[in-house]
Amino acid sequence: MSSTTEYRPKTSTGKIANFVDTRVGGSAMVKEFGRKIFPDHWSFMFGEVALYTFVILLISGTFLTFFFDPSMAHTVYEGSYNPLKGVHMSVAMASTMDISFDVRGGLFMRQVHHWSALLFVAAVSVHMLRVFFTGAFRKPRELNWVVGGTLLILAMAAGFTGYSLPDDLLSGNGLRIIDGVIKALPVVGTFISAFLFGGEFPGTAIIGRLYMMHIMLVPALILLMIGIHLFMVVVHKHTQYRGPGRTNDNVVGFPVGPVYAAKAGGFFFIVFGIVALISGFFQINPIWNYGPYDPSPVSAGTQPDWYIGWVDGALRLMPGYLGNFSLEWIIPFPWGGNNLILNVLIPMIPAAILIGAMFAWPWIERWVTKDDREHHLLDRPRNAPFRTGVGVAGVIWYCVMWCAASSDLIATHFHVSLNDVTYWLRVLFFLGPILGFIVARRIALALQRKDREIVLHGREAGVIQMSPEGGFSEQHAELDVYKRYKLVAFESHEVMPAEADSTGHVSRGEKARGAVSKFFFEDRVAPVTPSELEAAHGHHAPAIEESSEDASIDR
Amino acid sequence: MGDHSHGSPNDPGTVAKAGQGSVESFQDPGLPPHRPRLADVDPRAAKRAERQVTLLFVVSILGTALFFVAYFVVGRTSTFSGIRLQNTLLGLGTAFAMMGIGVGIVHWAKTLMPDHEITEMRHEIRPEAERQEAEAMIGDILDETGIKRRPLIRNSLIAAVALAPIPAIFMFRDLDRTGATANEIVDRLRYTMWDKDTKLVRDPSGTPIKASDVQIGSAFHVIPEGLDDTEDPLNEKAKAVVLLMRLDPREMEISPERETWHHDGIVAYSKICTHVGCPVALYEQQTHHLLCPCHQSTFDLTQECKVIFGPAGHALPQLPITVDSEGYLVAQSDFHEPVGPSYWERG
Numbered sequence: 001m002s003s004t005t006e007y008r009p010k011t012s013t014g015k016i017a018n019f020v021d022t023r024v025g026g027s028a029m030v031k032e033f034g035r036k037i038f039p040d041h042w043s044f045m046f047g048e049v050a051l052y053t054f055v056i057l058l059i060s061g062t063f064l065t066f067f068f069d070p071s072m073a074h075t076v077y078e079g080s081y082n083p084l085k086g087v088h089m090s091v092a093m094a095s096t097m098d099i100s101f102d103v104r105g106g107l108f109m110r111q112v113h114h115w116s117a118l119l120f121v122a123a124v125s126v127h128m129l130r131v132f133f134t135g136a137f138r139k140p141r142e143l144n145w146v147v148g149g150t151l152l153i154l155a156m157a158a159g160f161t162g163y164s165l166p167d168d169l170l171s172g173n174g175l176r177i178i179d180g181v182i183k184a185l186p187v188v189g190t191f192i193s194a195f196l197f198g199g200e201f202p203g204t205a206i207i208g209r210l211y212m213m214h215i216m217l218v219p220a221l222i223l224l225m226i227g228i229h230l231f232m233v234v235v236h237k238h239t240q241y242r243g244p245g246r247t248n249d250n251v252v253g254f255p256v257g258p259v260y261a262a263k264a265g266g267f268f269f270i271v272f273g274i275v276a277l278i279s280g281f282f283q284i285n286p287i288w289n290y291g292p293y294d295p296s297p298v299s300a301g302t303q304p305d306w307y308i309g310w311v312d313g314a315l316r317l318m319p320g321y322l323g324n325f326s327l328e329w330i331i332p333f334p335w336g337g338n339n340l341i342l343n344v345l346i347p348m349i350p351a352a353i354l355i356g357a358m359f360a361w362p363w364i365e366r367w368v369t370k371d372d373r374e375h376h377l378l379d380r381p382r383n384a385p386f387r388t389g390v391g392v393a394g395v396i397w398y399c400v401m402w403c404a405a406s407s408d409l410i411a412t413h414f415h416v417s418l419n420d421v422t423y424w425l426r427v428l429f430f431l432g433p434i435l436g437f438i439v440a441r442r443i444a445l446a447l448q449r450k451d452r453e454i455v456l457h458g459r460e461a462g463v464i465q466m467s468p469e470g471g472f473s474e475q476h477a478e479l480d481v482y483k484r485y486k487l488v489a490f491e492s493h494e495v496m497p498a499e500a501d502s503t504g505h506v507s508r509g510e511k512a513r514g515a516v517s518k519f520f521f522e523d524r525v526a527p528v529t530p531s532e533l534e535a536a537h538g539h540h541a542p543a544i545e546e547s548s549e550d551a552s553i554d555r
Numbered sequence: 556m557g558d559h560s561h562g563s564p565n566d567p568g569t570v571a572k573a574g575q576g577s578v579e580s581f582q583d584p585g586l587p588p589h590r591p592r593l594a595d596v597d598p599r600a601a602k603r604a605e606r607q608v609t610l611l612f613v614v615s616i617l618g619t620a621l622f623f624v625a626y627f628v629v630g631r632t633s634t635f636s637g638i639r640l641q642n643t644l645l646g647l648g649t650a651f652a653m654m655g656i657g658v659g660i661v662h663w664a665k666t667l668m669p670d671h672e673i674t675e676m677r678h679e680i681r682p683e684a685e686r687q688e689a690e691a692m693i694g695d696i697l698d699e700t701g702i703k704r705r706p707l708i709r710n711s712l713i714a715a716v717a718l719a720p721i722p723a724i725f726m727f728r729d730l731d732r733t734g735a736t737a738n739e740i741v742d743r744l745r746y747t748m749w750d751k752d753t754k755l756v757r758d759p760s761g762t763p764i765k766a767s768d769v770q771i772g773s774a775f776h777v778i779p780e781g782l783d784d785t786e787d788p789l790n791e792k793a794k795a796v797v798l799l800m801r802l803d804p805r806e807m808e809i810s811p812e813r814e815t816w817h818h819d820g821i822v823a824y825s826k827i828c829t830h831v832g833c834p835v836a837l838y839e840q841q842t843h844h845l846l847c848p849c850h851q852s853t854f855d856l857t858q859e860c861k862v863i864f865g866p867a868g869h870a871l872p873q874l875p876i877t878v879d880s881e882g883y884l885v886a887q888s889d890f891h892e893p894v895g896p897s898y899w900e901r902g
């Protein structure tokens with residue numbers, strides 16, 4: 001490029017910066033990102049926690065790879081932990097023992113790795129819930145929602161493959177359950193199992209294969225997805241909550257440099273500090289208590305890592321027999337019987353429905369509302385009662401399955417029969433989501449009504465007045481315009497009945513859409529309008545009005 | 556709460572019915588006025604914040620020092636309590652080192668960096684003019700390849716590209732390098748190392764079991780004799796582990812073809828759960844129930860280990876046993892059906 005006057009830096013840092021800048025075009029990047037605006041809200045923190053715990057996983061995991069040996073060869077433990085001295089185990093288990101007892105700080109790093117794994121999946125999940133309940137997945141962010149969902153699945157895969165590596169009793173039992181589930185797959189199950197384990201279970205190949213997936217394949221995919229995810233965040237710019245000065249066309253917040261970068265960067269260290277604190281004080285996965293994998297023993301009351309629990313719980317809830325009829329159905333083919341193992345396959349259906357519905361939700365909502373506009377303003381969960389209801393139903397369904405994975409602990413802890421716990425959870429499995437939907441939607445509508453009340457009649461000022469007649473009432477203070485705007489600026493979807501197409505015909509799909517729309521939006525609370533506010537003030541001449549207790553609840 | 560779908564009589568507008576939403580709405584009052592923080596107006600407060608931030612960074616430095624104390628002073632330790640202590644101190648040191656930096660920076664940003672919110676406009680993600688330009692460009696590119704005019708090229712390319720990855724899938728065939736054919740892969744699930752006259756021995760000691768050692772109410776974890784001499788002891792063990800128990804024969808319902816499978820009420824059942832394969836490790840003596848700790852499948856010993864609760868779909872297979880001339884328990888044969896989780900080809 002031609003430039004007339006050449007810039008000559010004076011300091012040595014300036015010289016280095018200029019050298020790099022003239023070769024990579026850094027100035028343009030600084031211009032693009034240096035003062036980019038990011039809205040601030042506590043609920044935007046979970047995505048950051050997810051990112052930071054992943055970085056901690058990369059750091060601690062890389063440390064572990066220097067010492068971990070993923071071999072299933074047979075060895076005899078001779079390390080410092082006396083109770084297991086002389087015990088036969090795999091090299092993988094022995095090297096994990098060595099990391100724990102003979103590498104200084106090794107135990108700490110294992111605990112950091114495991115705790116940040118638990119936190120990572122938790123942060124991804126909560127982040128997803130935040131995005132769901134605020135409607136941040138709407139146009140133009142649908143694809144980024146799908147990328148996020150993929151990340152959640154990858155996070156679980158990373159956790160499971162890691163959990164299996166130490167080859168202790170628990171990890172081996174987890175693999176055995178996976179083997180059993182794989183074998184239940186029709187037609188291909190037996191062969192997938194044989195290929196995965198390199199022959200029969202447990203074989204001598206699986207740990208090495210999982211290791212490759214755990215430290216290369218899955219982290220690489222996660223990194224790729226995170227890259228796409230953040231790229232799209234930059235393209236879309238971040239969403240923001242509705243509020244004074246915040247519109248669908250702007251972003252209000254702090255610039256990256258310095259405030260946002262400082263807060264976000266500082267927060268990384270805080271997350272790291274918290275993980276270190278937990279890892280210093282709380283033991284996790286004490287493999288020396290479990291011993292090496294052996295197909296015969298098992299300890300009761302052991303739990304998988306929390307994010308696997310819901311799938312395991314679904315397996316537990318399913319009965320193997322209905323009356324005297326086994327759900328292992330032998331299909332009478334002419335060449336002999338083939339087993340359709342419904343008691344293992346059916347529990348996979350809720351997982352498929354939950355994950356499928358999660359991926360499809362942005363399109364479902366778009367279809368029902370026929371809303372094709374871009375949305376950069378977030379909903380408060382109460383202002384989308386239908387969505388909040390659906391989300392709570394999903395969460396409850398997940399939680400019932402998750403609780404089922406601890407049915408034995410629930411039974412022993414509360415001294416009830418295990419079978420009863422299972423029966424109740426089976427009932428809840430069906431009723432829980434329905435009740436959850438109804439109750440959550442009711443609560444959301446009630447909160448919306450309360451907001452209306454506050455806008456129309458002011459906030460309770462905390463001052464109790466006694467009237468000349470001796471009745472007590474509370475003073476209500478009118479809201480300022482900013483607070484009021486927060487409560488009145490929202491959209492409330494209305495029922496859109498099925499419409500005829502250009503030929504005057506109402507298709508079946510459109511009829512279904514109309515019915516769903518009616519179901520979702522029949523009950524709605526509209527935002528207060530200026531004339532309503534005026535009318536409210538007109539009725540109660542003074543700005544500070546009185547209201548008796550039950551009247552304010554009844555609105 | 557009143558009925559949600561009808562407003563209260565004096566306030567009918569609370570709940571809007573379909574189609575009656577109002578178009579009029581409140582005007583956006585714009586960003587609220589900025590309220591200065593203490594440190595913005597009071598130099599002493601700013602100075603105080605500065606000192607606090609510095610102090611936090613010093614805490615971090617002390618944390619790093621604590622880490623080294625834990626690493627070198629506690630040092631190499633082989634006692635469990637030593638490891639515990641070291642782990643805790645390393646954690647504390649790291650926590651202080653990290654939190655000092657983190658809290659320090661955040662505090663700095665919150666108290667001393669500008670807290671004015673800034674407004675930036677969004678831009679259209681895909682302006683229509685750009686779409687048209689891109690469309691024209693892609694049209695030109697496709698024209699230049701001539702792919703539309705020359706279907707022969709296009710179709711043969713599609714065929715080649717569709718076929719080329721298939722070898723990559725076949726390459727994975729050797730993930731199972733035992734050399735087993737498809738039939739053998741299925742068949743090996745059918746058999747265990749139990750055979751006629753294989754001794755039942757205790758797990759893990761390997762000592763044989765005399766019928767007279769097995770008392771009513773007792774249970775033994777059993778493996779076949781010679782397990783450790785096989786090529787893959789774990790693979791064999793994963794199929795062959797057995798639970799041995801003794802009941803009063805009058806308490807058992809025995810089907811005619813199994814009359815001879817027990818010895819004086821001593822019965823042997825596969826220990827591998829028929830659900831998804833955990834070891835069925837818990838035996839309740841009073842009820843004669845076997846319980847799988849993984850998903851709580853419960854099998855009734857008195858009814859040939861039929862499933863009475865939980866997700867398992869068929870009974871635990873029984874190993875026919877008898878005694879040899881010296882009174883030791885031995886198998887009569889292998890199991891008569893595959894052990895463990897069910898699979899498509901099980902039949």
Ligand code: HEM
Pocket residue numbers: 054057058060061062064065068096099110113114117118120155158159161162163164165166214215218219222284285
């Ligand atoms: C991406 C998210 C990741 C998750 C959720 C995760 C999770 C886990 C878990 C739960 C364990 C078992 C730890 C234990 O023994 O208690 C583990 C082990 C291990 N992970 Fe990861 N990990 C992740 C990424 C990584 C990465 C990127 C590496 C290396 C570059 C790595 C290397 C290891 C190694 C070597 C082990 C075995 C050592 C041991 O068990 O102590 N991990 N992982």
Ligand code: FES
Pocket residue numbers: 828829830831832833847848849850851852865866867
């Ligand atoms: S493996 Fe035994 S109940 Fe699931």
